[in-house]
Amino acid sequence: MNVIQLKNQINDFLQETKQRIQTFIEFAEDENEEIWLMFETLNEKALLRMAVECKKEVSPEKFEQFISDLEKQYRIYVPQARKLEKYSKFNLIIEAKQAWKRYKEIHQTFDYLKWLLKNSLSKMGVIANKIDNLDNNTVIKYYSYLKNSLDEMDEIYDRIMKLLTYRLFEIDFVLYIDLMFAGNTTITKNEMLSIIAPDHLFESKQEYIRSLPNEIDRDTFHRAIFVEKIEDMDNDVFAEMIFDSIMQKRERNEEVRKQMDEMVDEIFGDKLPKFKVEYDEYLQPAKLERMKPKLRLVKK
Numbered sequence: 001m002n003v004i005q006l007k008n009q010i011n012d013f014l015q016e017t018k019q020r021i022q023t024f025i026e027f028a029e030d031e032n033e034e035i036w037l038m039f040e041t042l043n044e045k046a047l048l049r050m051a052v053e054c055k056k057e058v059s060p061e062k063f064e065q066f067i068s069d070l071e072k073q074y075r076i077y078v079p080q081a082r083k084l085e086k087y088s089k090f091n092l093i094i095e096a097k098q099a100w101k102r103y104k105e106i107h108q109t110f111d112y113l114k115w116l117l118k119n120s121l122s123k124m125g126v127i128a129n130k131i132d133n134l135d136n137n138t139v140i141k142y143y144s145y146l147k148n149s150l151d152e153m154d155e156i157y158d159r160i161m162k163l164l165t166y167r168l169f170e171i172d173f174v175l176y177i178d179l180m181f182a183g184n185t186t187i188t189k190n191e192m193l194s195i196i197a198p199d200h201l202f203e204s205k206q207e208y209i210r211s212l213p214n215e216i217d218r219d220t221f222h223r224a225i226f227v228e229k230i231e232d233m234d235n236d237v238f239a240e241m242i243f244d245s246i247m248q249k250r251e252r253n254e255e256v257r258k259q260m261d262e263m264v265d266e267i268f269g270d271k272l273p274k275f276k277v278e279y280d281e282y283l284q285p286a287k288l289e290r291m292k293p294k295l296r297l298v299k300k
Contacts, residue, residue: 003145003146006127006130006131007149009130010127010149010150010153011149013120013123013153014149014153017123017124017160021156024116024117027113028110028113031109031110031168032168034106035106035169038102038103038171039169039171042096042099044076044077044078045077045095046092046179047070047074047078048077049087051070051078051081052085067082089179090195093180097237100240100241103171103173114164117163118283120160121282121284122282124156124157125280127153164283173245174241174242174245177238177241178218180218181221186216187215187216188215189209189212189213189216191216192216196230196231197231197232198232199229199232199233200232201233205230208230225239226239226243273291274291275288276288276290
């Protein structure tokens with residue numbers, strides 16, 4: 001490849017990558033705002049239910065003071081508590097299920113746009129390798145011709161590395177699931193089956209559903225959903241919410257991450273090999289090394 005062709009390739013790369021960066025930034029800004037609004041709406045509807053329940057327990061004067069304090073921050077749904085005598089705990093769950101679908105779409109698109117940025121780094125690495133393979137005389141002769149494009153590539157590299165650290169706002173949807181069981185309350189089996197999409201394909205799951213008690217508490221609900229996986233595999237909304245919550249905790253908390261890794265080791269032992277991956281400056285795998293298994297004492 002001659003220098004003119006290389007220059008054209010660099011310019012095409014810069015044009016494509018600038019567009020990817022702009023798309024990523026615009027999407028992140030717009031959708032972060034949408035997720036925050038989603039979060040605020042779910043929280044306010046949770047407070048609306050709490051306010052309606054509070055109305056039954058306190059004097060009208062204390063209730064009005066309670067609502068007035070909440071209205072300083074929440075002005076859309078909370079004021080409705082003055083008129084409502086009942087507000088079903090399942091209203092929030094229905095809202096959360098609808099929000100989850102959109103929330104998941106946003107994060108999946110965000111992950112794809114982030115992958116495009118990493119793909120741009122990979123392309124940059126290929127171009128950098130071609131530049132490194134140019135002989136010294138060519139580099140010296142055409143340095144001024146390539147300089148502006150190379151400087152711009154350096155700037156693009158820094159921008160991408162910074163953008164890759166960006167995270168969308170995250171919502172822990174399990175909090176809204178658990179509000180169904182606030183105060184150690186329960187729901188009936190029929191109520192649970194009405195809010196999930198139960199599996200109808202596997203007889204073992206049907207047997208487990210039939211074995212459930214008529215009153216379902218929080219722990220029973222979590223086990224049925226996440227361990228026994230009684231939801232339809234194509235519509236396992238609650239299992240997805242619980243898994244996402246666990247992954248959030250793993251990402252944010254070093255102790256949780258360590259405990260989960262130890263649990264995996266305990267379950268799979270040496271049957272699940274682990275690898276250590278080293279990456280180059282363009283985030284491409286540069287070295288793959290299998291980790292030595294942990295030695296365990298064997299009881300006789």
